[in-house]
Amino acid sequence: xxxxxxxxxxxxxxxxxxxxxxxxxxxxxxxxxxxxxxxxxxxxxxxxxxxxxxxxxxxxxxxxxxxxxxxxxxxxxxxxxxxxxxxxxxxxxxxxxxxxxxxxxxxxxxxxxxxxxxxxxxxxxxxxxxxxxxxxxxxxxxxxxxxxxxxxxxxxxxxxxxxxxxxxxxxxxxxxxxxxxxxxxxxxxxxxxxxxxxxxxxxxxxxxxxxxxxxxxxxxxxxxxxxxxxxxxxxxxxxxxxxxxxxxxxxxxxxxxxxxxxxxxxxxxxxxxxxxxxxxxxxxxxxxxxxxxxxxxxxxxxxxxxxx
Numbered sequence: 001x002x003x004x005x006x007x008x009x010x011x012x013x014x015x016x017x018x019x020x021x022x023x024x025x026x027x028x029x030x031x032x033x034x035x036x037x038x039x040x041x042x043x044x045x046x047x048x049x050x051x052x053x054x055x056x057x058x059x060x061x062x063x064x065x066x067x068x069x070x071x072x073x074x075x076x077x078x079x080x081x082x083x084x085x086x087x088x089x090x091x092x093x094x095x096x097x098x099x100x101x102x103x104x105x106x107x108x109x110x111x112x113x114x115x116x117x118x119x120x121x122x123x124x125x126x127x128x129x130x131x132x133x134x135x136x137x138x139x140x141x142x143x144x145x146x147x148x149x150x151x152x153x154x155x156x157x158x159x160x161x162x163x164x165x166x167x168x169x170x171x172x173x174x175x176x177x178x179x180x181x182x183x184x185x186x187x188x189x190x191x192x193x194x195x196x197x198x199x200x201x202x203x204x205x206x207x208x209x210x211x212x213x214x215x216x217x218x219x220x221x222x223x224x225x226x227x228x229x230x231x232x233x234x235x236x237x238x239x240x241x242x243x244x245x246x247x248x249x250x251x252x253x254x255x256x257x258x259x260x261x262x263x264x265x266x267x268x269x270x271x272x273x274x275x276x277x278x279x280x281x282x283x284x285x286x287x288x289x290x291x292x293x294x295x296x297x298x299x300x301x302x303x304x305x306x307x308x
Contacts, residue, residue, distance in 0.1 A: 008295060012288050017070075019284050020277075024066050027273045027280075034058070034271050038082055052082070056274070069277070078278040082270075087278045090263055095282065097170055098259035101251070102244040104175045105183030110237055113187040117194020117233070118226065124199055132195070136188035144247075148181040148254040165256035182251040186240050193236055197229040204228075231298060238294030242287040246280075 035044045035052065052058075057065050072079065078087040116136075120129040139147070155177060156164035166174045180187075201207060202225065210220045249261035260279050267275040 005296070008292055012292065016284065016288060020070070020281050021066055023280050023284070024069065024277055025062060027277050028062065028065070030271075030273070032271065034082075034273065036271070073278075073281070079274045081272050081275055087275050090275060091260075091278065091282065094258060094260045094263045094279075097257055098245050098248055098252070098261065100170055101175055101178060101182060101248060101257060101259060102241055104172070104179030105186075105244050106237065106241055108176075108179050109183035109187035109190050109240070113190030114194050114233060116191040118198055118221070120191070121195040121198025121202065121229075122221070124195075129195075132191060136191050139184050139188040142184075144181065144185065144250045145254065147184055148178075148251055151177055151181060152254060168258070170257075178251050178255045178257065181254070182244055182248055183240075186236070186244070190233055190236055194229065194233050197232050198225065201225055201229045234297055235294055238290045238297070239287065241290050242283055245286060246283045 035049055038044055039048065057068060060068075069079070076088070078091060080086055081090075116132045120126075120132045123129060152164050155161045162177050163174060166178060207220060207225055210224050211217075245260065247261075248257075248259055249265055251257070252259045252261040253265070260283075264276060264279055266272070267279070
């Protein structure tokens, strides 16, 4: 296991470098004048343009800009915005909010999705199975902004059960509905994947053998069936944390959450390329680390898997 972990960590290095370089190249290759609108309605003076070009090394080749950025990044310097605000301040303010929202969404989709998948996988073709299949298909077909606006209007405006917007304190009670909205589509996929996996493994020889030996059904499901059926679900959940954090733009906009989704949108509109790159680089790290955790969990869930 130690050799496997070391090998996986070494594999992350070229993936991280290649991914971040691609992101850097795509963001800074967007056409348009980066100084447009930075000086009000008038064009920026040539002296200001020359100073900012030298400061952000826009006159250097792309690989030189990337090398300088990565050097500063490893020293904890994410750079500054065009106005001189440190990007680290933006990240320190926005990332905790989005992380809280993403974790709540992940827990909701794991608990509800996995429970629905296990129950319907054990009792296929019944009323509950058909209800879950229709409900998950309904969630998958609806866009996130429709689910968000409907729940916000019904629960917040009509019934007054929740606040229509999330306060700056980001209390757990305020994040349940936005978390449900953010994780609704993933929850539907988790339920369907878990249902299929449970139903397939339910007919396996080792399950029939455990039942024939007289083991309680609770032990058969919890120890034998569920562990082997969780592998595709764990893969989906593990890689979903980064997707939830990166895809929270709509949810954060609906519920007025100051997270990285809103910051990315603002940065794209104002052409704050350095901010976009820094935020996406953090998301890349989240994806890579969660993939590593998922790979390590495989051996714990399925004893047939061994990393030599």
